[in-house]
Amino acid sequence: MKNRLRVLRAEREWSQQQLADALEVSRQSVNAIETGKYDPSLPLAFKIADVFGLAIEDIFVRE
Amino acid sequence: MTTAAKPRPGLWLGLFIGSVATIAGLRFSGAIEPPVGFILLALAMGLLFQFVRAISRKNADCGGISSAVRRYNLGMMIASLGYVLGLGVAITVHERLEPGWMAGFALAMLPVVPIFGMIFVMARYLREEQDEYLRHRAVNASLVGLAGVLGVGSFWGFLETFDLVPHVPGWWSVPIWAIGMGGAQAWMAISNRAAGEDA
Numbered sequence: 163m164k165n166r167l168r169v170l171r172a173e174r175e176w177s178q179q180q181l182a183d184a185l186e187v188s189r190q191s192v193n194a195i196e197t198g199k200y201d202p203s204l205p206l207a208f209k210i211a212d213v214f215g216l217a218i219e220d221i222f223v224r225e
Numbered sequence: 226m227t228t229a230a231k232p233r234p235g236l237w238l239g240l241f242i243g244s245v246a247t248i249a250g251l252r253f254s255g256a257i258e259p260p261v262g263f264i265l266l267a268l269a270m271g272l273l274f275q276f277v278r279a280i281s282r283k284n285a286d287c288g289g290i291s292s293a294v295r296r297y298n299l300g301m302m303i304a305s306l307g308y309v310l311g312l313g314v315a316i317t318v319h320e321r322l323e324p325g326w327m328a329g330f331a332l333a334m335l336p337v338v339p340i341f342g343m344i345f346v347m348a349r350y351l352r353e354e355q356d357e358y359l360r361h362r363a364v365n366a367s368l369v370g371l372a373g374v375l376g377v378g379s380f381w382g383f384l385e386t387f388d389l390v391p392h393v394p395g396w397w398s399v400p401i402w403a404i405g406m407g408g409a410q411a412w413m414a415i416s417n418r419a420a421g422e423d424a
Contacts, residue, residue, distance in 0.1 A: 186355075187356050187357075187358065188356050188358065190359065190362075190414075191358035191359070193417055193420060194358050194417060197420040199417070199420060200361060202357070202358075203357055206357060
């Protein structure tokens with residue numbers, strides 16, 4: 163599954179660590195999700211959407 | 226103002242592997258007896274402790290360590306030390322005193338109990354880890370370790386059945402599992418970095 167995490171993070175000038183802190187996960191988790199190595203669970207995807215103030219489908223897109 | 230020294234896990238791991246290789250060389254050449262070998266191996270575990278501490282510090286600097294990981298590392302180090310000491314005592318006493326069935330069973334339990342401890346520590350980590358990606362990595366790593374045990378075990382077992390190789394004790398399953406698990410964790414960490422973690 164593709165996602166716009168890196169772009170959204172860059173728009174807000176957040177580091178991976180800052181996003182990780184906001185999500186209460188490790189920086190490795192943010193990196194793995196950004197690079198498509200790991201698809202988050204639905205609860206974490208909702209949390210990511212909440213942090214960016216967007217809907218899930220605005221962040222994660224079908225391939 | 227003082228700054229903490231940069232963690233160097235590679236250095237400690239290299240020293241540990243070098244120490245174990247040296248001890249194994251001395252033992253197989255007959256230069257040292259089993260009790261001395263096990264005492265030296267127990268001392269070399271101190272280098273492994275330093276390696277785990279350095280890895281933990283490095284991961285903490287990268288924001289990748291949870292309290293569950295800390296408890297896992299501590300539990301595994303204690304169990305590993307117990308395993309080496311238990312194995313050393315059990316083999317030394319068994320070779321010198323030729324104990325009966327009950328005493329032999331008790332001696333066999335010395336390294337077995339720490340192994341059960343390792344399995345418990347792993348299960349506790351999977352239950353306690355709140356970071357789903359780190360938990361996913363741990364599960365994948367343990368599956369790789371399990372694949373190593375099954376693959377190497379059946380490969381060697383069939384060679385042994387047809388008298389092509391000597392017998393190897395079943396307790397080798399734990400080191401093979403640990404090597405597979407550690408290798409998988411290292412591979413995932415390296416590939417994560419290669420994929421572009423922020424500095």
